[in-house]
Structures are given as structure tokens and as C-alpha cells.
Amino acid sequence: DTGVSQNPRHKITKRGQNVTFRCDPISEHNRLYWYRQTLGQGPEFLTYFQNEAQLEKSRLLSDRFSAERPKGSFSTLEIQRTEQGDSAMYLCASSPPGQGYTGELFFGEGSRLTVL
Amino acid sequence: LAKTTQPISMDSYEGQEVNITCSHNNIATNDYITWYQQFPSQGPRFIIQGYKTKVTNEVASLFIPADRKSSTLSLPRVSLSDTAVYYCLVSERANNLFFGTGTRLTVIP
Numbered sequence: 001d002t003g004v005s006q007n008p009r010h011k012i013t014k015r016g017q018n019v020t021f022r023c024d025p026i027s028e029h030n031r032l033y034w035y036r037q038t039l040g041q042g043p044e045f046l047t048y049f050q051n052e053a054q055l056e057k058s059r060l061l062s063d064r065f066s067a068e069r070p071k072g073s074f075s076t077l078e079i080q081r082t083e084q085g086d087s088a089m090y091l092c093a094s095s096p097p098g099q100g101y102t103g104e105l106f107f108g109e110g111s112r113l114t115v116l
Numbered sequence: 117l118a119k120t121t122q123p124i125s126m127d128s129y130e131g132q133e134v135n136i137t138c139s140h141n142n143i144a145t146n147d148y149i150t151w152y153q154q155f156p157s158q159g160p161r162f163i164i165q166g167y168k169t170k171v172t173n174e175v176a177s178l179f180i181p182a183d184r185k186s187s188t189l190s191l192p193r194v195s196l197s198d199t200a201v202y203y204c205l206v207s208e209r210a211n212n213l214f215f216g217t218g219t220r221l222t223v224i225p
Contacts (some may be wrong), residue, residue, distance in 0.1 A: 044215070045212045045213060093159065
């Protein structure tokens with residue numbers, strides 16, 4: 001499968017613990033995006049990378065959240081000191097050079113986080 | 117970001133054509149109109165995109181009137197597998213897309 005891959009698919013953690021999600025975009029896609037989706041709502045933008053540079057961050061991305069894309073390939077999203085309000089599906093998407101500006105994103109299946 | 121308004125839910129019988137209309141009164145000159153489909157526990161999937169008039173692909177058609185203040189996604193002869201949430205998005209760039217709550221389409225046998 002050459003689609004966007006996200007791991008783990010499910011994560012259950014206790015409040016206060018740190019969690020990290022990984023996203024492997026489609027090969028040669030230089031743009032990578034993180035979104036968060038809660039039940040009954042549409043995805044909400046968190047952050048965007050072009051190659052290794054993090055170019056945009058939402059106000060939703062509090063100080064407890066950090067995203068990296070060190071070599072311009074895979075990306076990680078870390079949540080420190082998790083809170084119950086962090087429970088959501090975390091979606092990663094990627095897009096190829098030149099197409100990111102037309103809105104066609106390729107999403108992974110998401111990583112579902114449950115904070116107890 | 118231009119906001120969109122679309123019905124919360126729609127029901128349709130199998131085999132019928134389904135039209136979902138989206139209002140975007142504040143659409144800007146450089147904005148494109150994009151529709152995504154999302155099944156439960158999956159990420160959204162791109163369906164179609166347009167700027168003006170009509171766009172058709174193997175899955176759907178998108179009708180955009182001259183004033184571009186609305187758009188209609190048309191799904192021909194829906195099947196049970198088309199039951200999903202459909203999102204209408206309006207944006208100039210893909211960096212920061214606003215999905216809203218979408219339209220929940222239920223196809224009935």
C-alpha cells in the first residue's frame with residue numbers, strides 16, 4: 001500500500017502521560033499536514049510542513065503539542081501531559097509538489113487517542 | 117477563510133441521484149471549491165474540485181453557478197457504499213482547510 005501511513009492506529013493512555021504519533025506520507029509528497037477530529041465534527045487543522053519546515057501552526061496547537069518532520073519525510077506529533085480533551089482522531093495528510101494549493105490532500109486512516 | 121453552509125443530513129434510496137448543495141456567499145476570487153467524502157474511522161477522501169461552471173469525473177459532478185456563491189455536488193445512482201459524510205470546502209490554498217460539520221448522507225436500500 002503506498003498511501004499515507006499512520007501509527008499507532010489506536011492509543012489509550014492515562015491523563016498526564018506523553019504520546020507520540022507517526023505519519024509516513026506518500027513518497028515524494030513534500031507537503032504534510034496534521035488535523036484533529038473529534039466525534040461529530042469535521043477535521044480541524046493543526047499544522048503544516050513543506051519539506052522539513054513547519055510553515056503554519058493553528059492556535060489549537062498548544063504548548064503541549066509539538067510536531068516535527070526532521071528529514072522532510074516522516075513526521076511525528078507529540079502530545080505532552082495529555083488531558084482528556086485531547087481525546088480525538090489525529091489525521092495526517094500529504095500532497096505532492098504543485099498540488100497543495102488546489103486542496104487535494106491524501107489522508108491517512110488516522111490515529112485514535114483515548115485519554116482516561 | 118470563506119465559510120460554507122450545507123445540510124446536516126440527507127437520505128436517499130439506492131439508485132437515485134443525490135444532489136448536495138453548499139452555500140459559500142463570501143467566496144474569494146482565488147478560492148477553489150473542493151468536496152471530500154469521509155467514512156467512519158477513516159480519513160477524508162478527495163472527490164472533486166472546481167473553480168467555475170461544471171466539473172465531472174468518474175465519481176461525481178460539481179456544478180458551480182456564475183456567481184460562485186454556491187455549488188452542488190451530484191452523485192449519480194448512489195449505492196449503500198456511498199453512505200458517508202460529505203464536506204464542502206472553499207479555499208485558496210490547501211494549507212489550512214476548514215471542513216465544517218459536513219452533510220451526513222444515508223443511502224437506504
